[in-house]
Amino acid sequence: MQEKILGVLGGVGPLATVYFADLVIKMTEAKTDQEHIPMVILNHASIPDRTAYILDNSKPDPLPVMIADAKRLQADGCSCIVIPCNTAHYFYDAMQASVEIPILNILEETVSYAEKTVPNLRCIGILATEGTVVSGAYQSVIQKHNLDYRLPTKEDQASLMHIIYDQVKAGEKADICEFLRIVGALKKAGCDAVVLGCTELSIIRKDFNLMQPDIVDSMECLARASILFCGKKIKEPS
């Protein structure tokens, strides 16, 4: 069997990309360097901000750079592409149409995993950037799975954006109390689980070791899907 190469279209953001690669390596059953999944990672940090463009189409459009990167990963022999950025999935259809290799969909993988692992799941809380929320991407995947969803209040959404942009992306410590207050409010409003639908929130989960099964991490779901796609086994955390 020919070895599968994982193409990572990263840089969105750079830290989340590296954490994603780290997760793939740590979650792959491997005892030597050579047993790991080969990867090509484009950490193209200068891709224009996705949320900025989704909210205001006169801002720089990230799509042309992302399509160029997807084509480069295909030319480099990758077997599939992953984009460790939920917001960038606003452009999923256009990107998938530009290459022949499959692009794994982080939203699909996350909602499917939540459905499989959270008992009696009926309602999911969506924690994501303003861009992802406005695009309605998670809402439509959740509805396709016949599930219900809740969003943070407008005020909590603004606070979440502050945590993502001014704290995590800026390399500062996240305000964990404020973050968990927002999570708690969604649970109180009837959510059986929340999805961390922004890879910067995955970094908070790691930094503060938030491993509850009802906090479903999109980054981890994408890592699982990548490992299985590449024909490797998942090493469950001990």
Next chain:
Amino acid sequence: MQEKILGVLGGVGPLATVYFADLVIKMTEAKTDQEHIPMVILNHASIPDRTAYILDNSKPDPLPVMIADAKRLQADGCSCIVIPCNTAHYFYDAMQASVEIPILNILEETVSYAEKTVPNLRCIGILATEGTVVSGAYQSVIQKHNLDYRLPTKEDQASLMHIIYDQVKAGEKADICEFLRIVGALKKAGCDAVVLGCTELSIIRKDFNLMQPDIVDSMECLARASILFCGKKIKEPS
């Protein structure tokens, strides 16, 4: 000024490569995604083992794959190449001869940094793989800087290889007591500092937070050199 792209020839090993990229991002002064250094990372895990080849030239030769990867990074528009693997620097001259862009030399960067930061440095202890030790690469760089060096005893070197291969590369926790016993023995033998001349040892330093100034980490030195080469500022740990 045209933006500089950092080419990372990785996979040797995969975990060290990702930790290197993480270090570059965390040590770069940047407040937004777009201010980070763009990177192309080839995490080509299946590159044959370097130490195995250096010790026995009948084993698979990693050089052809590494030269192909270096050329690919050059073709992808990278401004320089870094290899976050000390042992692979056995092939440094052949690799540098195969591309026009510079390859930053982890050994040179490490010994220069030790010289700059450790007061009254005269003697350096070398902690590295059997392949690196046998190749004499660190010994000759240290002598070029008019410094003296010490190696672990034969028994300690075997124990260090066990830590690198059977613990860190295998995804297991390192035996920190044994590791620090080997470091301590080198200091007792007259070393003013030790270099962690193997990127798997850099992972131990991170996992156990060994931030003493007389433990000089080759990975961190390469990250510093990369950031400066790409025209960015270093963010010192707070």
